Amino acid sequence: MKKALLFVLCFVMALGAFAAVQAQDVVEINVPTMRIGINSSAEWFAERSAAFNAEYGDRIKVNIEEIAGDQNLVDKIKVLYSANSLPSAFDLGGYNVIDMMKDQLVDLTPYIDEETRANASDICWEVNTRDGKILGMPFTRQVIGYFYNKEHFAAAGIEKPAETWEEFFEDCEKLKAAGFTPLSMDTADSGWVTSLMLGAMIGGTDEGEVWMNTALPTDYNTEAFIDAATKIQYMFQNYTTPDAIGGAYEHAAANFFIEETSMIANGPWMVSDFYDTTMVDEDFADKIGVAMYPGAVMYNSGKIGWQVGAKDPKELEAAITYVKFMTSVESQLKMLEMTGDTPAADVASDNVYPLVNETTALTENAKHSINDFQSLWYANVVDEISVQYPLLAQGTITPEEFAQALTDTAQKN
Amino acid sequence: MKISKWKIAAFLTPCILLFSLVFVIPMLIIIVTSFFDWKAGGIFNFVGLNNYINAFTADKRMHQAIINTLIWVALQATIHVSLGTLIAYLLSMKVKGWKVFRTIYMIPNVISSSVLAVILVNVFRAKGGLVNGIITKITGTTFTKNWFFDSDSAFITVTLTWLIYTGLIVIIALAGFMSVPEEIIDAARIDGASDAKLLFRIKLPLIRTVLGTCVILAATSKLTEFELIYLTTGGGPGDMTINLPLYLYKTSMIDNNYGYASMMSVVLVLFGVICVFLIHRIFRMNEADI
Known part of the structure; x- marks a missing residue:
């Protein structure tokens, strides 16, 4: 009996250790959003989140914090900014906090390759750029x-x-x-x-x-x-x-x-x-x-896009992956078709009103x-x-x- | 049984530590930062009394916020408490159905402020509002007064969102009236006291400290009032319905001027302390009669 109990205990501990090792490989990022409930792009956000999890779920875990109301999210971000703890990634539906928070936002310029740059027109990049640094990744116009x-x-x-x-x-x-x-x-x-x-x-x-x-x-x-x-x-x-x-x-x-x-x-x-x-x-x-x-x-x-506040290198890498996914041409087209919001890229769809x-x-x-x-x-x-x-x-x-x-x-x- | 001082200290320490952590230390931080120009973007410079001087000499919105706050405190401490006490007195006579009335009257006090605000916004709406609907029915002509946003009605309409809802005062004052010993009442009646004399010479003086508590609760509630104003007028039109907590919120969350907001917090706390001190003195709260 004792041996059986000892065996079960060892097995459970091994399982726990294995799970812990597995969990260490998954990077967690925090993303607050107001795209929930009756928000016109709630459906888009839910669909894109599911698609992201399907593609990257084994490597990146997105902790979504749902905050109802645009202004409430803006207020929350301001509080986090004053505490020097901006979330990994966030977008405020075009609301401009870049000028206020440029000292804490990640300069995205090194992460913007030619392919990513093609995802938005120049005017969209300009709106998201301060002092030559790209501080937001545009996805709508x-x-x-x-x-x-x-x-x-x-x-x-x-x-x-x-x-x-x-x-x-x-x-x-x-x-x-x-x-x-x-x-x-x-x-x-x-x-x-x-x-x-x-x-x-x-x-x-x-x-x-x-x-x-x-x-x-x-x-x-x-x-x-x-x-x-x-x-x-x-x-x-x-x-x-x-x-x-x-x-x-x-x-x-x-x-x-x-x-x-x-x-x-x-x-x-x-x-x-x-x-x-x-x-x-x-x-x-x-x-x-x-x-x-x-x-x-x-x-x-142009419109202010996704901003990144991650500090830890692994978290930053995951946040960039997430933001690139959410601002991809595919995501923009989905946004156009599901909400009517105009894409930052020069793309159109027949599947819209x-x-x-x-x-x-x-x-x-x-x-x-x-x-x-x-x-x-x-x-x-x-x-x-x-x-x-x-x-x-x-x-x-x-x-x-x-x-x-x-x-x-x-x-x- | 004598409890040793060490034991008392041991039991009190967690409470004192917790109180210091969540109240005293933040309060000290607020007092210190009220002397700084502290804004978003890392601005943090010592400015001495500048925030206070600016608030009391140049900031018109601050003046309006203080005036509105003090008016509401005064109205709440007088009319609101008087109304509540009157209703409590009537209920204490235990007329038929008094328990049902007491319960119904308490409803606005037990639902959340946000729900109450939404209800009242719809009651006072310019288009399709209950009040305008009733006036339209009575007069036969379309009435579309914008109660919350017309300059001549905004302040009084906001005031009405809490002034007449005296459920809490009624409950406390009613308990006070009920606690007046029957022997004293009987003795007064034998001496030929009328109902009015019983009320003004016996009952009200005897529940003086209870009424003092009601006044403290009512007055300080207006020093902290935020939700109902924010959700109905947002302080407008202009600054007509702004008060200190709302201005503090806007200064902190929208202007991101944290130093100035800290100064307002200090002013608000001082108002609270003065308010409670004065009420204590007026109602001789530390002298019990019953």
Whole structure:
């Protein structure tokens, strides 16, 4: 009996030792993500994670930390940065922390060979480069116009999307006269939809285009900015829904989905929702068109990609492998097909909704290509927009005071 | 039985160590760093009292945050506690159904702040909100007031998200009313005391320390209030509903100005200490009557 017990004990210990040796060969990396739950790319992330595990699971174990909400993930990364313990790899959906964290992010330049470089266009690499160091690996591009309801336009006697802002406002009047609320707008969470309109107005001139492509601006007291803020104020007061003030993107989108509003500024990742009959009527997608902003302006820029914070050499190697996998052309195409997000590489797929390709095609005729505010402006300015928009909308502050408030905030950095 | 000092020390040491580790040491770190310009990116320079001077002389948002915080503390310590005490007094009369009412009234206090915030956002929504819906029904014309974001209603609407939910105060004050000895009440009645006199001359003075506890709990809860404001107005429109904890969060997490946020933490702790000290004095908390 004793011998049998001794044998079992030895066997268990040997098994444990073998497992421990095996486990030592597997490198663990930590990857926090907000691509979960109702996030539009949650399905993509899950599919890619499964594919990565199938290919590298015997060598690399990815510990995924699920954090709901983009801003919560950004906050978490900031806390980790202040504790000098950034995760092995992370992406923030284009949110820019590179400028703040460049001292702790891994310089990826030595790991970018020709094959990897071909995975993204030059403009995408530029956005992820600081002082000649590549600090982010791009995998998507920012292409944003605005969507409009063709039925509403037809009922209001509008033949085609406006080419100038004067025409745009005339169209808003026509839509209003026809009984529609022209615009979906918001103020919460940086007022994404509203701020896209604001940026498009600023970027309608050569000078404005340069400004909208400038990283971390500290002076908003420009003529173009104040003029755009004046137009935004007018839009809030005349052309949008009562819940726009204080409302978030979800409210703006819901108003567009239920066909209460006629236009919404957003990127092609929204297109899949046009076909989701839990949110919209069955034929909704057929009613929707996409357009450039007046003045032939399009958001068309690189986007901040995956960043690496691993310090241990083995962990770093594993993190690079992981990031290269997540940013590969295959992953980009999957992203395009599953979410409508535009790839960083110059690739296309027939397996996407037509509106997605139509949006990308618009960039070819754009006169002004601009970057979005969330990628370029200081984080506290992006937050301050939500604080100031309601006051601007209600006329409590003037466009000049709005510009000054953002300037004051930017200069705190 | 006499317990040796060594034994007392041995039992207390783990607790003191733990308390030091999770509270005293972080508090000391916050006090020290409040004198530094400490920002993301490795900036860490001693600036003496600059953070404090800037906060109290130049930072308008800080001034607004302090004013709002103090107003909410005052409202909570007075109206909120008075309302809770009144309801507790009515319940102490044990009218029919008082237990059911007590339970229902406690519900907003037992659900999470985030759930309550979501409910209230929908109650006060401009479009499709319950309040606007009722007003529309009554008046017959579409009413779309944006309660949380209109400049003239934001502060009061945020205040209403907690001012009237006095469940916790009711429970504590009710226990206080119930603990007043029946003999004293009977004696007062024999002497011809009316219900009003019983309340103001006998019951309230006797539960003075209980009410003091209620005021401390209510007032300090507004020094730490964060979720309901963050999830409803985010401190807006403008700075109309910002308070110290929310400004502290934004300074730390969005501006990444950790030194300045530490200064705010110190100010907040000082406010708390002063608040508790004053309430102790006003309610003579260390003098028991029952």
